[in-house]
Ligand SMILES: Nc1ncnc2c1ncn2[C@@H]1O[C@H](COP(=O)(O)OP(=O)(O)O)[C@@H](O)[C@H]1O
């Protein structure tokens with residue numbers, strides 16, 4: 451897996467194949483996308499990290515999350531870079547490592563709120579599409595298969611029950627020493643699902659040509675196997 455910065459001088463980006471992996475919070479998009487990208491030797495785009503980074507940068511700049519024009523300026527002006535360090539994908543905002551702040555549920559909720567503003571989504575379109583570079587791209591988010599890469603050759607939509615997603619997030623955050631409750635996480639996940647799925651622009655939904663995989667009770671290795679099977683043209 452690589453997270454090379456967009457290289458505008460490389461071969462026509464549109465020539466590179468894309469695998470989109472969309473789904474709700476905790477469905478496993480990030481985990482599965484990174485493992486699949488590594489297996490294929492493709493680039494990886496964590497589009498949610500871009501929305502989270504704009505939310506965090508807005509907070510640093512005292513920008514009101516309900517002020518679209520300032521948020522759009524923030525989306526264009528903020529430098530966001532990804533750096534792989536072991537198993538972790540670090541996210542730098544204007545050169546500062548913001549990974550820990552970015553991964554909090556507060557940052558997730560802020561990202562979900564600003565992601566409902568159409569102008570913010572438009573401001574991030576080109577930045578996301580620039581990740582499409584040879585030999586290929588795995589793109590994870592909410593609208594990768596529907597809006598950003600509608601012509602992607604391979605599309606997957608991951609789901610899991612809200613209870614299982616909350617449990618996964620609980621374990622993940624507990625392991626990192628973040629104080630959370632299962633009930634609180636379930637509430638946040640349901641609220642974010644509702645906001646992401648009901649917004650007017652680019653709502654969370656499966657592309658009509660996506661392969662849907664319900665990962666409830668299915669382990670990571672098996673999900674990776676099924677996703678790779680869709681890329682390799684075998685029935686998952
Ligand atoms: N199929 C699965 N079974 C069990 N745990 C999973 C599965 N997929 C992901 N996880 C775990 O769930 C947590 C959330 O996964 P993540 O990839 O961050 O989800 P998303 O990007 O969709 O929010 C991580 O700790 C991850 O290891």
Ligand SMILES: Nc1ccn([C@H]2C[C@H](O)[C@@H](COP(=O)(O)OP(=O)(O)O)O2)c(=O)n1
Pocket residue numbers: 473474475476477479480497498499501502558561562565566590591592593594642646
């Ligand atoms: N392509 C995307 C990616 C994320 N978003 C929004 C909606 C999500 O609730 C937030 C955070 O996304 P992220 O994928 O980082 O969140 P999860 O890992 O799924 O919890 O950003 C979006 O609207 N479109």
